[in-house]
Amino acid sequence: MDARAIIAKLRRGTEPDRDELTWFAAGLADGSVSDAQAGAFAMGVCLRGLGEEGRVALTLAMRNSGDTLRWDLPGPVLDKHSTGGVGDCVSLVLAPALAACGAYVPMISGRGLGHTGGTLDKMEAIPGLRTGLDEARFRQVVDVAGCAIVSATADIAPADKRLYAVRDVTATVESLDLITASILSKKLAAGLQGLVLDVKVGSGAFMKTPDDARDLAEALVTTANMAGCPTSAIISDMNQPLAPSLGNALEVADVMDVLCNNKGGPLAELSVALGGVLLANAGLASDLEDGVARMVATLSEGRAAEVFGRMVAAMGGPVQFADNWRRFLPEATIIREVPAPQNGIVTAINGEALGLAVVALGGGRQVESDIVDPSVGLSEIVRLGDRVQKGQPLLRLHAAREDLAQKAAQAVTQAIVIGDQMPDIPPLVHERIR
Missing domain, CATH: 3.90.1170.30 (Pyrimidine nucleoside phosphorylase-like, C-terminal domain)
Structure with a gap:
């Protein structure tokens, strides 16, 4: 294999095959592909595209460039991904609610990007809580609490980490193929058995038009399913903030109002909708309506708040956080x-x-x-x-x-x-x- 030959194929409009993409991803991870070659590859994909099969091949190649997790748990391993918005703290509601319904949620999340807030930054607004856990501790928290919201280690999809840094400085971020492979390589490395995608559209989202949001949602869903992970998507509105607040501790307070005080509104509504899809797809509910009902019940009965409290304590935060959260933020x-x-x-x-x-x-x-x-x-x-x-x-x-x-x-x-x-x-x- 030769990086120059693969880049030349892209330049001519010929899609690289699976073996070539696997080799290139491995080269990104181990450094045998240079930054210049990575940038040329990203530009070639941005201009020429990979096609459906190539997109799946690149996603799997980047997933396989590092560690992939395997789970032996008495329930399905589920997760969600949001394409980013403002006031979007759904993950902090959804993960414990799913865990309270019998799922396990090893959620590998990110930090703020551009104008959008980061799930890890919100979690770290809780005093003492650490999101940078090693794999052994990550597994322990998932086992004890049913969910954990953590940062990716350097060994999870290292090819994506390298390629993303190059894309950020070469004006090649906005490629459907590269966005899809970047998102899914990390999610699939977590060993998921089910995934739901929250694709945002509107003034507070990266995707401003319904057509762009639909294109991304369809690419993500098709690729994830072809890669072996049952996946659905919801396109949700981001023409105004989802939660009443923007800011890390303020959004955690909004989350606790939903979990502890059964506060309604768009944050709770979208969390329930996404959770209902996952529960139905994973067989933890008979259908979407039953999944939504189960999500509503776990929030109203306070079971999700109990799970959130266990997760916070297991990740180094206050033991009594769910009972006295206003005091700690x-x-x-x-x-x-x-x-x-x-x-x-x-x-x-x-x-x-x-x-x-x-x-x-x-x-x-x-x-x-x-x-x-x-x-x-x-x-x-x-x-x-x-x-x-x-x-x-x-x-x-x-x-x-x-x-x-x-x-x-x-x-x-x-x-x-x-x-x-x-x-x-x-x-x-x-x-x-x-």
Whole structure:
């Protein structure tokens, strides 16, 4: 095999075969493929594509470039993946709820990317909790609690880690084939027996149009199923934040309101919808309706909150977190309301702008070395269709410094549009893809 020959095939529009893609992924992992060759490969895939079979082959090759987990547990091993949005803390609700229904959820998650928050950053807002567990401890937490939300080790899909870093600096991130292989290689390495994908669409998502979201959802579902993992997808709305808050500790508080106080709203609704799909597909429910009912019951009865508490304690967090979570979560030094500039109706919310405002407050990373402040963010955010009076709060702003608070207040005021006409409010779930 020769990296140059494989790249030349891509340049000519000829799809590499399975053996060539397997060799190239191994070369990415062990360093025998150079950065220049990795960049040329990514550009070739971006411009020419791999086709359906090539996409599956690359996904499996990157999965097999490192460790793959195997589980011997008395229940199905399930997980979900979200393509990213603002106020999206579904994983923290869904994992313990699924575990309370008899599933096991070894969730390998990521950190914030761009304007979207990261599941690991949210978990680490809980004092003492560590997400960087070795495999032995990871398995122990899953066994004890039924779920664990952790970071990938260096041995999980190392080819993807290498290729992603190259894509990020070569303008080749936006390739359906490469996005699909990147997402699924890590998920499939976790040894899953079922997966549900939450593909976001709207102002706060990476996919802004329904067609783009559908293309990605179909590519992910088809590839995962061809790779042997039963997978479905939901296309969900991200034209406004999912939870009432943006920011790591603030979103954990929203999660605990769902788990401990049975609070409804879009966060609970989407968690139940995704969980219902997984339970039905895995045989833990007779059908989708039964799966949804089981999810609702485990939340309302407090069983999911108990599982979450066990997981937090097993990962180094407070033992009594589920009982006294308000006491443990950090608070910002500056908390103020941002007033509406005029009377009217909330007609649009730029979710990406809100997410970037949180990043600027210190709630995300502008460069990789930035340290995240878990206490900052936005809470009690108005929703589309809300009527507001001039001076009424649009949201509450949580900041560490006065100058940052002032800049964020200006940004969020511009991100929330107030008009005279009631907007068309899209449904939370746009489409289901099997």
